[in-house]
Amino acid sequence: MRSQDHDRLFLSPPHLGRHEMNYVHKAIEDNWVAPTGPNLTGFEADICQATGVGHCVALSSGTAAIHLGLLLLGVGPGDEVLCPSFTFVATANPILYVGATPVFIDSETDTWNLCPQRLLEAIVDRIARGKKPKALILVHLYGMPAKLTEIIAIAAEYELPILEDAAEALGSTFNKQPLGSFGAVGVFSFNGNKILTTSGGGALVTNDASLAQKAHFLATQAKDQAPHYQHSEVGYNYRLSNILAGIGRGQMGLLDERVKRRREIFAWYKEHLARLPGLTVALAPEPAGSRSNRWLTTILLTPTAAEDAANATARVTPETVRQQLETHNIESRPLWKPLHLQPLFQSAPRYGGEVCANLFARGLCLPSGTAMTETELRRVADALAECF
Incomplete structure (x- = not known):
């Protein structure tokens, strides 16, 4: 049989359950169609419960979450960020957004993720060149946990904050601890092809309340405390909508x-x-x-x-x-x-x-x-x- 004889089998299509529409209908009935609302706060609470992380900011994409994560870690023009070479471009594009330079590191063969030996080599060499990296982006490819014990130890030795890209790894664990909870900042994606979806969306998680507050501030156009619209720094329109968060609420239970x-x-x-x-x-x-x-x-x-x-x-x-x-x-x-x-x-x-x-x-x-x-x-x- 050839292509015309069967419906198309997609790589990783969305798979909705029974309850997503309940949340979406409720949002429409209550007129919560703005970028905020009960679904959004509820979805963030669901993510915190599933990952064991204290704070969550739901965003328009995982890429937006990486961008904000780099800003929270103080990465800016002229900095270098360590990053695995074997990953989707969305991991590295935000490094360019903030004016920094990615430094790519090879994989190891056990998990296909960042090689600890190559990581150490890169750090030592960049320092010798007078350019200590500002941060490390760690990816868990295809949902497989990276070699966290070794990588975390190396990052701690050189005082490198970790931005944990768990876009493909929601529901994966290492030593029974959910991925996304190991770094200073964790990132998830709810794109249509991920294990759970909000159609398009992402999330930033952290145990640092001040970082979460800053992420929320930047994601909502960096509006200063004032009765009028006042802005002292660049902000972004990165918040997930209350409607899409309703899909996420139904998905999280699955x-x-x-x-x-x-x-x-x-x-x-x-x-x-x-x-x-x-x-x-x-x-x-x-x-x-x-x-x-x-x-x-x-x-x-x-x-x-x-x-x-x-x-x-x-x-x-x-x-x-x-x-x-x-x-x-x-x-x-x-x-x-x-x-x-x-x-x-x-x-x-x-x-x-x-x-x-x-x-x-x-x-x-x-x-x-x-x-x-x-x-x-x-x-x-x-x-x-x-x-x-």
């Missing part, structure tokens, strides 16, 4: 269920793709103490398969696999293209890069939406089998 289902999908792929000789379901097993939400299931073409394919008439690559899945109307996506390979960041300093470049060259993300049925999972598995 977090445990959604994580459970994503993990079941990962386990299904791992079991049923094991017979295919040319690929492995990646990021398994989880390192000790780590529990991933398994936001997206990923595969890697094995080195042996890649070498064999190089001698074949039609080489098997992530792109040929992606195109094959497309003939079955199945969406897939390459792993993140490392930022040090992006034209936008071609002049940025980097430390390593071979690990994440290799992952990009070998990997693919598979459909992982929580509403997937076993029949749909088998569609993906059968289409992959045709490639090998």
Whole structure:
């Protein structure tokens, strides 16, 4: 069967429950359609409860949250910010917003996240060059916890504040502590493809009340205390709307269920793709103490398969696999293209890069939406089998 024979299988589509419309309807009935209201404060309280963090400011996107987080940490023009190369561009773009320079760091092979050894190398070298980094952005890729014990110890030794980008990791834990709660500032995304969604949205969390107050101030156009509109510094229109927060309130009650289902999908792929000789379901097993939400299931073409394919008439690559899945109307996506390979960041300093470049060259993300049925999972598995 080809694309016209099946509905499209998307990579990670929204999955709404039964209660989102209750909150949205209530907001409309009560005329709370402005950027503030009971849904917004309730959604922030729900996030605090789920993450164990004291304060939350719900925002228009995860990118906005990273931008404000950098400002809260005092990052500005001329500063340098340490950042993993293997991540979505939204992690690094806000570094440019504030006039700073990203310093990219390679991944390690266990979790694909920031390599502690490369991190230490970068810090020591930047200090030797007279440019101590101002902050560290730490990402938990595809929901997998980074090597937090080592990274936190290094950051503490050099007094580097951590901005924890947990955009893909809501519901993941390390030593039973929710991700997003380890840094001075944590960030979540509720974009349409995330494990929970508000259509578009994000959140900044922190245990520092003064930072939360400042984030709220900046996100609401930095209006000074006055009966008129008075502004002493640049502000932003970054608050999440009360309507979208209503969707978030309904979604937050589903977090445990959604994580459970994503993990079941990962386990299904791992079991049923094991017979295919040319690929492995990646990021398994989880390192000790780590529990991933398994936001997206990923595969890697094995080195042996890649070498064999190089001698074949039609080489098997992530792109040929992606195109094959497309003939079955199945969406897939390459792993993140490392930022040090992006034209936008071609002049940025980097430390390593071979690990994440290799992952990009070998990997693919598979459909992982929580509403997937076993029949749909088998569609993906059968289409992959045709490639090998």
